[in-house]
Amino acid sequence: MKHNALAIALTLLLSALLGLALWWDYRRNATPHPTPGPASFPIDTRSAARPAPAPTQALPHNGLYRCDGPAGTSYQSHPCTPGSRQGDVSGGTLSTVTVPPPRPLPPPVASVETPTPKVGLIARGPRPGEGNEALCAMHERDIKRIDEAARRGQSSESQEWLREQRRWHKDEMWRLACGR
Structure with missing residues (x-):
């Protein structure tokens, strides 16, 4: 029990010190630093209803002017427009950026065209499975033969062998792109 009370007391003490440090840091950063400038005078509440007169001369801003207009606020290098x-x-901070001139485009590369037979404006490419007609016909005949043999009553081992043979022929037809 004695150790629990000591642990609780130390935890409370550390929490209080941490809270004090955070509060001190917040208060230190929250206080405004005095800035040199004109002396502050009491604000006249009667003049708050009147709009401030627009400055008649350009104020020195190191070449930067802030213009508040009907379209919003803009920053520019010349005095504001009348509106x-x-x-x-x-x-x-003020940063000026100079835009580099655009890079010239590289000269176009001349392409070498090979003469190809064309139909109209589009060149005709080979269809899938073109040139494999003889192999496709052979696989179709073998599949028909396997189907006929499977219809006859046979043992389960021979039926399984026929099923594997049919699957192999179908896979070969797919690989050769038959019928597409």
Whole structure:
């Protein structure tokens, strides 16, 4: 019992220290850092109803302008158009990218055509099983002979042998693409 109480006390102490460290880290990162700039004045709530006047001159933004218009916000390198309002650009980083010129296409390779007999515009290829007609006819005759022998009453061993022979002939016909 004494060891259980000690283990519970140590667990609670470690949990409290971990919670304190997490809370301290959160509070340290949550406080805003003071930024140099104009002094803060109390905000006049009466002027909040009036819209802010658009700046009449271009503000220096290192060549970057933020334009808030009816189509959304855009960032560009020249002053805003008359239909949009110029906004402040603050924070962030500015990167300029130069687009390299497109690579020239390689010259087309001339293809060498071999003369082939064509029917119309499409060359006719061999059909599956073409040239195997004699072998296909032989396998069909053997299958008919096996079927006739199987209809006659025979022992189970000879029936099994006929079944294997028929299966072999069918597989050969499939391999030769007979009847397709």
